[in-house]
Amino acid sequence: SQTIHQWPATLVQPVGSPLSLECTVEGTSNPNLYWYRQAAGRGLQLLFYSVGIGQISSEVPQNLSASRPQDRQFILSSKKLLLSDSGFYLCAWSGGGGTAYEQYFGPGTRLTVT
Amino acid sequence: AQSVTQPDIHITVSEGASLELRCNYSYGATPYLFWYVQSPGQGLQLLLKYFSGDTLVQGIKGFEAEFKRSQSSFNLRKPSVHWSDAAEYFCAVGPNSNSGYALNFGKGTSLLVTP
Numbered sequence: 001s002q003t004i005h006q007w008p009a010t011l012v013q014p015v016g017s018p019l020s021l022e023c024t025v026e027g028t029s030n031p032n033l034y035w036y037r038q039a040a041g042r043g044l045q046l047l048f049y050s051v052g053i054g055q056i057s058s059e060v061p062q063n064l065s066a067s068r069p070q071d072r073q074f075i076l077s078s079k080k081l082l083l084s085d086s087g088f089y090l091c092a093w094s095g096g097g098g099t100a101y102e103q104y105f106g107p108g109t110r111l112t113v114t
Numbered sequence: 115a116q117s118v119t120q121p122d123i124h125i126t127v128s129e130g131a132s133l134e135l136r137c138n139y140s141y142g143a144t145p146y147l148f149w150y151v152q153s154p155g156q157g158l159q160l161l162l163k164y165f166s167g168d169t170l171v172q173g174i175k176g177f178e179a180e181f182k183r184s185q186s187s188f189n190l191r192k193p194s195v196h197w198s199d200a201a202e203y204f205c206a207v208g209p210n211s212n213s214g215y216a217l218n219f220g221k222g223t224s225l226l227v228t229p
């Protein structure tokens with residue numbers, strides 16, 4: 001069966017510090033991968049998606065970036081965090097084709113920028 | 115444009131009572147529709163999905179949803195709510211071929227269950 005991992009689970013970082021959040025998927029190959037940010041009362045905001053290794057598309061201009069160095073690894077980064085980067089970050093994967101559009105989510109990372 | 119509206123931000127029901135959470139969507143073609151549940155501090159879990167066929171779909175944890183094309187709705191129901199059902203519920207529509215087949219999510223409905 002497929003599993004998706006995210007770490008760390010929680011993170012407290014000062015403004016201006018770098019960020020690296022990691023997501024890995026097990027039990028599937030060539031998944032579509034997604035990073036979402038969730039703010040209270042605002043639902044899920046799609047930040048980045050990737051349909052293959054090295055293929056990253058950004059949905060929202062911001063000081064965040066994403067990379068996919070391996071098929072089942074997705075990394076969210078920032079060189080300098082802003083207060084507005086605080087939130088709950090969710091990684092998700094989907095089969096990416098046919099009728100396999102449902103997304104499966106990781107447990108999330110709670111980021112607090114101080 | 116694709117969008118999902120969940121008209122109710124908060125809903126409170128008594129344990130054992132029936133539940134209906136509303137979802138309306140806008141989508142240019144035949145939609146794929148989903149309901150997810152999120153417990154506090156957790157990721158989202160897929161409850162059920164509709165692709166085609168029977169418009170009444172069954173999901174996990176005793177939930178069901180009905181697709182009504184004429185009303186552009188996909189409401190979630192449960193005949194008898196348990197205290198453990200208290201959570202945030204998200205309706206989603208897709209896929210969005212312009213965003214890697216991502217789903218568009220509603221803003222969620224927070225369910226409170228009272229004794």
